[in-house]
Amino acid sequence: MDVGIDKIGFYVPKDYIDIVELAKARDVDPNKFTIGIGQDKQAVPQPYQDAVTLAASSADSILTTDDKKDIGLLIVGTESSVDESKSTAAFLMDLLDLPEDIRSYEIKQACFGATAGLQAAYDFVSLNPGKKALVIASDIARYGIKTPGEVTQGAGSVAMLISENPRVLKLDHKSVYMTRNVGDFWRPTFSKTAFARGKFSNEVYVDFFTTLWNKFQAKYEVTADDFSTMLFHIPYTKMGTKALRTLDGKLSDEKYAELTEHYQASVKFSREVGNLYTGSLYLGLLSYLVNAAEANEKMLFFSYGSGAVGEIYSGEIQPDFEKIIDKDAILAMLDNRQKMSISDYEKMYEVEYQDGTIVDPAGVDAKFYLSEIKENERLYKKNK
Numbered sequence: 001m002d003v004g005i006d007k008i009g010f011y012v013p014k015d016y017i018d019i020v021e022l023a024k025a026r027d028v029d030p031n032k033f034t035i036g037i038g039q040d041k042q043a044v045p046q047p048y049q050d051a052v053t054l055a056a057s058s059a060d061s062i063l064t065t066d067d068k069k070d071i072g073l074l075i076v077g078t079e080s081s082v083d084e085s086k087s088t089a090a091f092l093m094d095l096l097d098l099p100e101d102i103r104s105y106e107i108k109q110a111c112f113g114a115t116a117g118l119q120a121a122y123d124f125v126s127l128n129p130g131k132k133a134l135v136i137a138s139d140i141a142r143y144g145i146k147t148p149g150e151v152t153q154g155a156g157s158v159a160m161l162i163s164e165n166p167r168v169l170k171l172d173h174k175s176v177y178m179t180r181n182v183g184d185f186w187r188p189t190f191s192k193t194a195f196a197r198g199k200f201s202n203e204v205y206v207d208f209f210t211t212l213w214n215k216f217q218a219k220y221e222v223t224a225d226d227f228s229t230m231l232f233h234i235p236y237t238k239m240g241t242k243a244l245r246t247l248d249g250k251l252s253d254e255k256y257a258e259l260t261e262h263y264q265a266s267v268k269f270s271r272e273v274g275n276l277y278t279g280s281l282y283l284g285l286l287s288y289l290v291n292a293a294e295a296n297e298k299m300l301f302f303s304y305g306s307g308a309v310g311e312i313y314s315g316e317i318q319p320d321f322e323k324i325i326d327k328d329a330i331l332a333m334l335d336n337r338q339k340m341s342i343s344d345y346e347k348m349y350e351v352e353y354q355d356g357t358i359v360d361p362a363g364v365d366a367k368f369y370l371s372e373i374k375e376n377e378r379l380y381k382k383n384k
């Protein structure tokens with residue numbers, strides 16, 4: 001039975017900051033941010049948006065009433081969870097009008113969470129013919145104002161519906177994975193912002209890629225010539241470039257040029273949005289599908305989540321993928337955003353809703369929003 005991604009959707013908040021303006025405000029050469037880091041814009045969420053509302057928004061963009069009836073599993077991968085007990089998935093049941101006979105939970109392993117969800121969904125759909133699984137990656141990446149990581153922030157969500165006979169991407173059930181206890185990135189429960197050993201994190205990432213790629217080639221007796229595209233976890237677009245560059249000189253010039261060209265197509269959206277943490281790899285997939293993909297391409301995916309877990313798996317683009325992806329809606333969502341000044345972004349960064357907050361719906365520019373915090377419980381609403 002073929003199993004994989006049948007639908008994929010995306011949501012990005014309506015505000016962004018311009019990376020050149022951020023560089024100037026931080027007294028940094030803009031080329032460092034646009035070339036050295038490889039970003040152009042950074043999505044900024046409103047205080048009434050969080051991992052729950054972002055997740056609801058991307059899922060809402062792809063689900064029909066019929067899809068909802070078939071879903072038996074709902075997994076949210078996130079490291080921006082709003083509750084230490086209740087999962088982000090449980091909050092979504094009302095917002096998305098999902099039926100009760102669903103197993104739902106949240107997965108946390110830094111940026112690896114959505115890949116863990118995708119593999120669990122593959123198993124679930126394979127064992128339960130006719131059932132579908134909804135996997136959502138939803139995150140707000142925050143390092144803090146004036147930190148080295150500030151330029152690598154972002155926010156948004158990617159939702160994927162996993163089913164039999166998928167129309168977007170068939171998963172091959174070929175994968176290799178690894179885990180090491182590494183201190184490259186962490187966010188203690190008391191902190192809204194992450195701590196990172198940024199340069200060390202780059203080294204671990206590249207080492208994981210090399211180790212896993214060697215394992216994958218040996219296990220399945222394949223080479224890069226068997227694939228036309230490699231997608232990478234892209235917290236910022238330079239990071240994937242570093243992994244790709246390890247192949248320079250090891251492949252034919254033509255193959256390396258092809259992978260590089262396809263990589264550029266896969267990072268177009270990330271340049272515009274920034275870091276989605278666990279959604280980053282899947283935003284790369286969507287960017288590639290919208291900007292360059294061809295039917296029947298064989299692709300490799302390198303997933304990495306600090307701390308650290310990595311996985312390389314393969315898949316194949318399906319013949320009718322273009323009919324499934326709502327390209328115009330995705331491009332319009334990216335184009336119709338509004339630029340926020342750096343000073344407004346700095347002010348909003350400090351806003352933190354407390355118990356007793358009631359959000360005025362007149363000021364909400366999103367379908368799903370946090371409406372109230374009552375007895376320390378977060379309550380959500382949907383605009384019709």
Ligand code: CAA
Pocket residue numbers: 029031032033035036037079110111112143148149150151152185196197198199201202235236238239277304305306307
């Ligand atoms: N023009 C062009 N390029 C320039 C430049 C200029 N004027 N000035 C500097 N650069 C280049 C540098 O040469 C460097 O390039 P290379 O990386 O190719 O060497 C690049 O710009 C960055 O310069 P620095 O290394 O000096 O920058 P920095 O000290 O500010 O650190 C960073 C950059 C480490 C990425 C930092 O932004 C950071 O710590 N970010 C947060 C950590 C992070 O994103 N880690 C990602 C993995 S963790 C993850 O993905 C999350 C997860 O699992 C949860």
